[in-house]
Amino acid sequence: MNKKTILTLLCSTTLALCMGCTASPPLSTPSNSDYSVSTLKLEGGTDWGAPNPFLCQSRGPGTAKMKLVYGSLLEKDEEGDVPWLAESWTVDGSDYTFTLFDNASFQDGNPLTAQDVAFTLDYYREHPPVSNSLGVGEDFLVDHYTVVDDHTITLTVDEPDADTLSNLGSFVILPQHIWSKVEDPYSYTGEGYLVGSGAFSCTQYDGATGLYEFTAYEGWCNGTQGTEKIQFIPVSDPLLAFDAGELDITSLPADLKDSYLSDPNIGLVDKANDMGYKLLINYEKCPEFLDLSFRQAVYAAIDRQSVVDNVFRGAGTVGSAGYVPQGNIFYNENVVQYDYDPQKAQEVLGDEHLSVTLLCGNSADDLAIAEIIKNGLTQAGMTVSVTAYDSATRDDTINRGTYEFALVGNGGWGNNPPTYMRTLFSDVSKFSGTNPHSMGAIGYSNAEMTRLAEGQQYETDFDQRLAMFQELELLVSQEIPILVIANQSTYSMYRKDYYDGWMKTYAYQQAEQNRLSYMER
Amino acid sequence: MARRILLLLLSCVAIYLLNFFIPRLMPGDPFDYTASGSGEDVAVVYTQEQKEQLREYYGLDKPWPQQLADTVVRNLHGDLGQSIHYKRPVADLLLERLPWSLWMMGASLLLSLLLGVGLALVCVGTRHGHRILAPALSALAEFPPFLTGVLLLFLVAARVSWIPLSGAVTPFAQYASLWQQLGDILLHSLMPIAALTLVTCPKFFFTAWASFSSVLQQPYMVSARAKGLRRRRVWPFYLLANSITPIVARLFLSVGSAVGGTILVENVFAYPGLGTVLREAVTYRDYPMIQGVFLLSALLVLVSLTLADLCNHAVEREVEP
Numbered sequence: 001m002n003k004k005t006i007l008t009l010l011c012s013t014t015l016a017l018c019m020g021c022t023a024s025p026p027l028s029t030p031s032n033s034d035y036s037v038s039t040l041k042l043e044g045g046t047d048w049g050a051p052n053p054f055l056c057q058s059r060g061p062g063t064a065k066m067k068l069v070y071g072s073l074l075e076k077d078e079e080g081d082v083p084w085l086a087e088s089w090t091v092d093g094s095d096y097t098f099t100l101f102d103n104a105s106f107q108d109g110n111p112l113t114a115q116d117v118a119f120t121l122d123y124y125r126e127h128p129p130v131s132n133s134l135g136v137g138e139d140f141l142v143d144h145y146t147v148v149d150d151h152t153i154t155l156t157v158d159e160p161d162a163d164t165l166s167n168l169g170s171f172v173i174l175p176q177h178i179w180s181k182v183e184d185p186y187s188y189t190g191e192g193y194l195v196g197s198g199a200f201s202c203t204q205y206d207g208a209t210g211l212y213e214f215t216a217y218e219g220w221c222n223g224t225q226g227t228e229k230i231q232f233i234p235v236s237d238p239l240l241a242f243d244a245g246e247l248d249i250t251s252l253p254a255d256l257k258d259s260y261l262s263d264p265n266i267g268l269v270d271k272a273n274d275m276g277y278k279l280l281i282n283y284e285k286c287p288e289f290l291d292l293s294f295r296q297a298v299y300a301a302i303d304r305q306s307v308v309d310n311v312f313r314g315a316g317t318v319g320s321a322g323y324v325p326q327g328n329i330f331y332n333e334n335v336v337q338y339d340y341d342p343q344k345a346q347e348v349l350g351d352e353h354l355s356v357t358l359l360c361g362n363s364a365d366d367l368a369i370a371e372i373i374k375n376g377l378t379q380a381g382m383t384v385s386v387t388a389y390d391s392a393t394r395d396d397t398i399n400r401g402t403y404e405f406a407l408v409g410n411g412g413w414g415n416n417p418p419t420y421m422r423t424l425f426s427d428v429s430k431f432s433g434t435n436p437h438s439m440g441a442i443g444y445s446n447a448e449m450t451r452l453a454e455g456q457q458y459e460t461d462f463d464q465r466l467a468m469f470q471e472l473e474l475l476v477s478q479e480i481p482i483l484v485i486a487n488q489s490t491y492s493m494y495r496k497d498y499y500d501g502w503m504k505t506y507a508y509q510q511a512e513q514n515r516l517s518y519m520e521r
Numbered sequence: 522m523a524r525r526i527l528l529l530l531l532s533c534v535a536i537y538l539l540n541f542f543i544p545r546l547m548p549g550d551p552f553d554y555t556a557s558g559s560g561e562d563v564a565v566v567y568t569q570e571q572k573e574q575l576r577e578y579y580g581l582d583k584p585w586p587q588q589l590a591d592t593v594v595r596n597l598h599g600d601l602g603q604s605i606h607y608k609r610p611v612a613d614l615l616l617e618r619l620p621w622s623l624w625m626m627g628a629s630l631l632l633s634l635l636l637g638v639g640l641a642l643v644c645v646g647t648r649h650g651h652r653i654l655a656p657a658l659s660a661l662a663e664f665p666p667f668l669t670g671v672l673l674l675f676l677v678a679a680r681v682s683w684i685p686l687s688g689a690v691t692p693f694a695q696y697a698s699l700w701q702q703l704g705d706i707l708l709h710s711l712m713p714i715a716a717l718t719l720v721t722c723p724k725f726f727f728t729a730w731a732s733f734s735s736v737l738q739q740p741y742m743v744s745a746r747a748k749g750l751r752r753r754r755v756w757p758f759y760l761l762a763n764s765i766t767p768i769v770a771r772l773f774l775s776v777g778s779a780v781g782g783t784i785l786v787e788n789v790f791a792y793p794g795l796g797t798v799l800r801e802a803v804t805y806r807d808y809p810m811i812q813g814v815f816l817l818s819a820l821l822v823l824v825s826l827t828l829a830d831l832c833n834h835a836v837e838r839e840v841e842p
Contacts, residue, residue, distance in 0.1 A: 045797075049608055055608045139568070186578060187603060187610075208621070209692075211692055231693060234793070237674065237675075237687075392804065393549055
């Protein structure tokens with residue numbers, strides 16, 4: 001056999017391996033079974049941790065996967081709290097009584113009872129899970145519980161507030177028969193570590209490749225799943241993958257919105273104003289800005305519409321001075337509006353010779369917005385130098401309070417505003433040194449703002465709470481301790497002729513992360 | 522030789538200490554990372570009490586000297602610690618991902634070597650070959666690996682339906698045979714390996730070309746040609762045999778840049794190697810994971826450099842009178 005023949009054989013074998021013998025990915029085809037579709041494919045490739053309450057990542061995609069596998073007592077829909085593992089509930093003062101579905105069970109077939117709920121509470125008190133709505137230590141939400149019968153449990157709290165029911169309904173239930181033997185849940189990957197109480201069981205998880213597969217649990221007690229399988233697959237470019245039919249839903253850049261939506265089979269999830277950028281002022285470092293007219297001048301100096309037009313490519317709105325973005329059910333239309341007025345800004349700031357350092361992240365959007373702010377303030381007569389760091393360094397600098405002005409952008413503004421307004425504007429509850437996104441202004445305090453921010457939290461009547469909340473927004477817009485620059489809308493697109501179940505809850509806009517998106521409704 | 526081994530050990534100790542201290546000196550905190558974009562909203566913000574509990578669990582509440590002592594003891598027992606971000610043992614994660622990176626690195630280095638040497642032979646075997654190859658490969662050498670990866674992704678993979686866009690295997694595929702599985706792995710690594718090969722092969726080309734040009738001037742080459750030996754005998758037994766040492770040294774020297782290139786290219790193609798894990802470990806300030814990846818990479822590079830050093834040493838001994 002000569003060298004040419006050997007070479008030809010080698011090439012042929014390689015080509016045969018590459019082209020002829022490769023496995024074909026399963027196609028998205030409508031299901032013949034009880035489910036609307038057989039498989040929904042989403043972007044994967046990132047290891048968001050094993051989907052259990054102790055090993056999942058703390059960010060949205062990590063906890064969302066865990067919540068597919070593990071059920072909580074309640075779920076949220078477009079309007080409010082709805083049954084999930086608990087069929088019904090009653091509230092009597094500080095007592096919250098939940099009745100489980102008779103046929104609730106864990107994915108290994110064992111029945112799910114009130115004893116499991118009680119065990120979970122005790123276990124979480126000792127070992128807080130990653131996503132924890134119950135608090136830790138002395139702040140643990142549940143004071144005590146009473147197991148009424150196999151399917152009924154009463155949880156008693158010290159001080160109920162408007163969010164207590166949601167918080168009690170949010171913790172996921174563990175199987176006592178598995179976890180009672182586990183001393184260190186943060187490293188446990190033994191038998192049953194993925195046996196959950198949710199609508200989908202985890203049938204494949206490969207952290208290295210970021211692959212997840214969830215399969216509808218046939219013993220699920222509350223309705224029917226919309227898909228038999230949910231798969232998260234690694235992709236290099238989500239748009240290319242969507243075009244190639246490898247994904248059933250993906251993010252849609254604002255610039256491409258019109259071209260994709262011209263296809264009548266493409267559906268859109270509009271996450272309206274969900275991303276937001278704000279300007280934090282450290283009043284301890286810049287006490288001049290305790291003067292309201294200076295803050296108003298800063299607003300007047302910044303061309304915020306330019307942020308929406310040029311940075312967000314038109315997908316968004318100028319930020320509300322009352323903080324809550326437009327379109328949200330809590331948004332107050334009467335908040336004070338601040339127009340772009342460089343002349344007015346110059347009249348106030350022009351002769352003050354103020355100099356500040358503006359801290360921002362090093363992403364392209366952060367830098368572009370920082371540049372617009374800098375240009376506006378410079379034109380008004382201030383001297384501004386921009387310092388950009390990676391997110392972790394920026395967060396650390398803000399947490400330590402060693403900044404003057406800081407630009408912070410984050411998602412989640414379209415979620416439930418009452419949960420974040422208190423930590424931003426109440427002097428007694430505002431975060432300090434833990435999280436730039438929900439951190440109050442350093443060196444600023446306001447007794448009336450604190451009264452309203454605290455008061456709305458403890459008002460359990462929705463209409464009264466809304467009225468108090470909107471009063472808070474109005475006051476915030478008058479005082480503007482934090483300056484909201486702009487809110488960005490993001491989009492997901494999907495093939496609605498294949499699956500049309502994507503939904504947003506009243507408190508969370510990420511349709512891909514809401515478990516009701518995967519249920520028959 | 523003893524001096525070289527001593528230097529190697531000292532380098533290991535220095536790198537080990539740097540690996541321990543640099544992540545801790547970086548601004549940021551493993552439990553404070555909160556930056557998020559829309560789509561990955563922060564679902565969890567740890568309270569001060571939770572953070573203290575977590576610090577205690579991962580041993581980060583102790584003073585640095587104590588943490589260093591604990592880390593050394595643990596490492597000597599083969600335990601690289603528990604990843605804070607992934608919540609799994611670092612050693613398990615490295616073992617899971619290292620084979621993918623090694624495959625990509627090894628295959629691309631081998632292909633670069635063959636391609637570079639082959640093109641260098643074309644240069645020395647033809648009169649005008651170098652006029653095209655030298656400037657073309659000079660330009661290619663300046664391309665960053667990730668850019669080559671992105672170009673291949675959009676210009677090739679996106680247009681050829683049978684080339685996968687990302688990943689290491691077809692998701693959730695059921696293989697009928699081992700050959701089918703190997704074929705799938707080979708096909709998925711085609712673009713990442715091509716990207717790395719394209720940027721690495723110029724190094725081998727220029728080393729081999731210089732080495733061949735030097736060897737071609739040697740009297741034994743003139744003698745071989747004068748004897749009427751044919752090229753198929755002269756090239757392998759005279760030219761390649763006498764040029765091989767610097768090329769092998771270049772192979773070992775290239776491991777360092779291949780590690781860097783692999784990390785970048787893996788991120789472009791969502792390839793499940795050490796690159797993606799390192800990116801996330803640095804982003805989330807996952808100290809044990811950063812230490813693990815850097816330690817492994819550093820050891821790989823140090824061993825390669827030592828081997829390159831030994832090759833060069835062998836050359837020096839050969840040319841000594």
